Amino acid sequence: MRILILTNEYPPHVYGGAGVHVQYLVRDLAALEDTAVTVLCFGDQRSRQRNLEVRGVDPDLVCTAEHLHHSKLLRTLIREVAMAGSADAADIIHCHTWYTHLAGCLLKQLLGGRLVLTTHSLEPHRPWKREQLGAAYMASSWMERTAYANADGVVAVSRSMEKEVRELYGVPQRKIRVIPNGIDADEYRPVAAPETVGRYGIDPGRPFILFVGRITRQKGILHLVHAVPHIRADVQVVLCAGAADTAGLEQELSERIAQVRKASRNAIIWIPQVVPKPDLVGLYSAAALFVCPSIYEPFGIINLEAMACGTPVVASAVGGIPEVVAHEETGLLVPLAAEGPSNPEPRDPERFSRDLALAVDSLLEAPDRIRRMGQQARRRVEELFSWKSVARRTLDFYRELP
Secondary structure (H helix, E strand, O other), rough: OOEEEEEEOOOOOOHHHHHHHHHHHHHHHHHHOOOEEEEEEOOEEEEOOOOEEEEOOOOOOOOOOOHHHHHHHHHHHHHHHHOOOOOOOOOEEEEOHHHHHHHHHHHHHOOOOOEEEEEEEOOOHHOOOHHOOEEEOHHHHHHHHHHHHHHEEEEOHHHHHHHHEEEEEHHOOEEEEOOOOOOOOOOOOOOOOOOHHOOOOOOOOOEEEEEEOOOOOHHHHHHHHOOOOOOOOEEEEEEEEEEEHHHHHHHHHHHHHHHHHHHOOEEEEEEEEOHHHHHHHHHHHHHEEEEOOOOOOOOOOOHHHHHHHHOOEEEEEOOOHHHHHHHHOOOEOOOOEEEEEEEOEOHHHHHHHHHHHHHHHHHOOHHHHHHHHHHHHHHHHHHHHHHHHHHHHHHHHHHHHO
């Protein structure tokens, strides 16, 4: 089977969960028999091994516009058109995120392959993207809607996303298959790395809670910072947070952290750079708890990473997170009480932040409970979430498409 993967992110240029998904899905799809996998991605990547070829797409053509957001959109569209001219055959054309939807729709017509979309997120449920993209957000939403109307198959990473695809875009259930994200439990595992903890300025003699994610409203980082003064005073809060959606949002976070540092006895350690995976595994393993305060999360690979390292999770009960984090077993889920699908921010932000703090404190006061939850978290990952299983189920879905 000739499988063409279209993606914005691909190693070494990975900054979010969709990129992680593609990286491991491609690896294990290519390991299966009777597959030939080609990846077209944004960048300058070039590699070929056995039945896997990776080609970055970065055309020289520049199209400027009066508005910066429009220029960024046009740059994306130029890359997509270049993608459409970079493939000569495919049985399956598998798109990841709206950044490749135009290319996917064109290639379905040009090559006659089946168009498959993986639902990592949906634009109408991410209104903060207007802040990042401006009016270009309307164009990204239009491309996403058009792609779902033309798709032969849709992979939803959670039951929550399956429901959203049916409700937003009217995709019939027969076209959708729920296949969750996975984790490499050999790469993400409990390790002892006290030197890593110290290198990032964390006191190894005091407990710390950990956040990992982009600086975007989706990940709820401002709500976590707002919760810090309500968390017991001996706890360090470590924020591995970079790649801000906008300079304004990064400034807002910086100012909020400065305010909280003055009002709280809790140390806040902000690590703005990308943390290498080995170091990240060490931080996950050493953390007392991982906190995921997302206001929108179709799945949440980040929680799997923490759980694989034997760390319990305190997370908002939104999207696909309850399908990953088992409440009272591998962590605690905190109700968000959102305004609604078009505005997923909590109706009462103050209460949400306080509830996050209460959940964190309730576990920190029970070390045996944390230890038991960490062990159960690792077992859950090993039993239910494997990239090999994800790849096999994805290939089976390809074969079932009419």
